[in-house]
Amino acid sequence: MQNHINTYWDVLVIGAGNAGLCAAITAAEAGCSVLVIEAANRDMRGGNTRHTRNLRAMHEEPTDILSDAYSFEEYFDDLLRVTKGITNKDLASLTLQKSTELTDWLQERGVRFQPALSGTLNLGRTNAFFLGGGRALLNSLCRHAEGLGVSLIYETAVASLLMQDGFCDGVRLETGDQIRAQKIITTAGGFEANLEWLAEGWGAPAKNFLVRGTPYNTGTILRALLDNGAQPVGELDQCHAVAIDARAPKYDGGIASRIDGVPFGVVLNKNAERFYDEGEDFWPKRYAIWGRLVAGQPDQIAYAILDSVGVKRFMPSVFTPIKDDSLAGLAEQLNLPPEAMQNTISAFNAACPEGEIDQSILDAKATKGLFPNKTNWSAPIAEPPFYGFPLRPGITFTYMGVEVNDRAQIIMKDGKPTANLYAAGEIMAGNVLGQGYLAGIGMTIGAVFGRIAGESAARALNKTVLGD
Numbered sequence: 001m002q003n004h005i006n007t008y009w010d011v012l013v014i015g016a017g018n019a020g021l022c023a024a025i026t027a028a029e030a031g032c033s034v035l036v037i038e039a040a041n042r043d044m045r046g047g048n049t050r051h052t053r054n055l056r057a058m059h060e061e062p063t064d065i066l067s068d069a070y071s072f073e074e075y076f077d078d079l080l081r082v083t084k085g086i087t088n089k090d091l092a093s094l095t096l097q098k099s100t101e102l103t104d105w106l107q108e109r110g111v112r113f114q115p116a117l118s119g120t121l122n123l124g125r126t127n128a129f130f131l132g133g134g135r136a137l138l139n140s141l142c143r144h145a146e147g148l149g150v151s152l153i154y155e156t157a158v159a160s161l162l163m164q165d166g167f168c169d170g171v172r173l174e175t176g177d178q179i180r181a182q183k184i185i186t187t188a189g190g191f192e193a194n195l196e197w198l199a200e201g202w203g204a205p206a207k208n209f210l211v212r213g214t215p216y217n218t219g220t221i222l223r224a225l226l227d228n229g230a231q232p233v234g235e236l237d238q239c240h241a242v243a244i245d246a247r248a249p250k251y252d253g254g255i256a257s258r259i260d261g262v263p264f265g266v267v268l269n270k271n272a273e274r275f276y277d278e279g280e281d282f283w284p285k286r287y288a289i290w291g292r293l294v295a296g297q298p299d300q301i302a303y304a305i306l307d308s309v310g311v312k313r314f315m316p317s318v319f320t321p322i323k324d325d326s327l328a329g330l331a332e333q334l335n336l337p338p339e340a341m342q343n344t345i346s347a348f349n350a351a352c353p354e355g356e357i358d359q360s361i362l363d364a365k366a367t368k369g370l371f372p373n374k375t376n377w378s379a380p381i382a383e384p385p386f387y388g389f390p391l392r393p394g395i396t397f398t399y400m401g402v403e404v405n406d407r408a409q410i411i412m413k414d415g416k417p418t419a420n421l422y423a424a425g426e427i428m429a430g431n432v433l434g435q436g437y438l439a440g441i442g443m444t445i446g447a448v449f450g451r452i453a454g455e456s457a458a459r460a461l462n463k464t465v466l467g468d
């Protein structure tokens with residue numbers, strides 16, 4: 001550690017996730033001395049990136065990783081639709097344009113991808129899947145970075161920034177030690193693991209959120225930037241949140257705790273009332289609204305209820321569903337009011353149309369006369385045994401962050417870019433994602449802006465960036 005403290009680094013990167021490693025590699029390839037500081041231990045390095053599976057990339061023709069084509073126009077339309085236009089259009093365009101380089105760039109640095117996916121997820125055209133998932137991607141990037149001479153230190157949390165008038169001289173560690181550098185790249189994630197901060201946007205319900213990813217993304221660096229005059233971007237309560245099994249751990253449950261059965265049953269709150277159209281659209285297009293929906297219910301708890309037919313229609317989660325031969329017995333096991341649950345299910349069953357549902361299309365098999373109606377895949381919950389999954393809001397990552405420009409420089413409240421501070425990944429994702437989500441764009445934003453931050457820092461040090 002003494003060596004690291006005594007060195008005056010060209011570039012210091014805070015956080016060894018996807019964004020940080022892309023930045024570190026890019027700066028090191030340009031000849032910078034680079035130190036990456038990571039709060040977690042080596043096994044848990046890489047924050048939320050550890051949990052990922054894919055990134056979303058534009059491409060004009062089929063590749064060995066992505067089928068057909070995904071044009072700039074289509075990608076941009078998709079982004080505008082999910083964000084309802086709340087995005088910095090220039091930075092969004094830049095992200096999409098640069099996404100086209102990512103699979104080659106990552107492969108050249110040791111990351112391996114799966115062949116284009118087939119099947120019902122429908123993502124083979126738009127999303128490139130990492131072979132071995134996010135952890136394998138991280139291992140490859142760390143190995144590559146170390147091969148370039150990048151120093152990575154673990155179990156070392158940055159507590160604050162040595163910052164004055166928009167200039168950052170270095171960082172203070174939790175130990176009190178200081179490390180100095182010419183350029184600082186902040187890639188320390190959002191504040192999704194900080195329930196107190198979440199409560200500033202969400203109020204008391206935040207205490208019942210489960211954090212799907214790393215406990216280390218507490219927003220310490222984001223807070224330090226804002227306290228030192230960085231311009232915030234995005235709303236406090238905007239985030240990606242899905243419904244996950246209420247039995248999942250408080251942190252790091254990952255994707256295995258997600259419950260995908262919602263479209264094939266009904267979802268009840270603790271009063272055994274339905275509260276939203278479970279069949280509004282295909283699940284990949286709707287799963288990301290259910291965290292917010294469950295967060296809006298009393299005590300932030302809900303229950304997906306299915307019968308023995310519905311339960312076979314989706315990929316099982318890691319948790320065994322709670323099972324009973326009767327609805328009354330299931331209600332008792334789930335602690336739901338039995339009469340109210342029976343009434344809700346009876347009303348739902350009576351409102352279902354005749355005939356088989358077809359889950360491969362939006363089949364318009366809608367209930368009639370309910371509030372809310374279920375608009376697709378409505379089939380009676382009638383074949384015992386019956387199954388229940390308790391659901392909680394599972395927060396993935398927050399969107400409120402720092403404003404950046406197209407060089408990944410952090411913008412201060414006076415509208416001017418900082419002299420030597422850059423941001424990439426979750427900590428600035430709100431520039432592109434004002435609200436909503438497009439599967440795979442989190443990793444795309446991190447890789448694109450990580451590379452830009454590394455390039456900008458290197459150029460500002462008069463280094464030649466690879467490809468210049």
Ligand SMILES: Cc1cc2nc3c(=O)[nH]c(=O)nc-3n(C[C@H](O)[C@H](O)[C@H](O)COP(=O)(O)OP(=O)(O)OC[C@H]3O[C@@H](n4cnc5c(N)ncnc54)[C@H](O)[C@@H]3O)c2cc1C
Nearest residue numbers: 015017019039047048049053054158213425426440442443
């Ligand atoms: C379960 C799950 C599944 C996901 N799946 C996908 C997917 O398939 N595709 C996709 O695009 N996105 C996905 N995401 C979102 C994706 O993980 C993020 O968008 C992306 O990983 C963010 O990268 P990052 O480098 O900004 O942050 P991270 O990967 O979270 O890295 C931040 C790092 O900073 C470190 N750190 C934090 N504070 C400090 C400090 N004070 N000092 C030192 N180090 C610090 C953390 O330990 C962490 O290693 C998923 C997220 C989760 C939780």
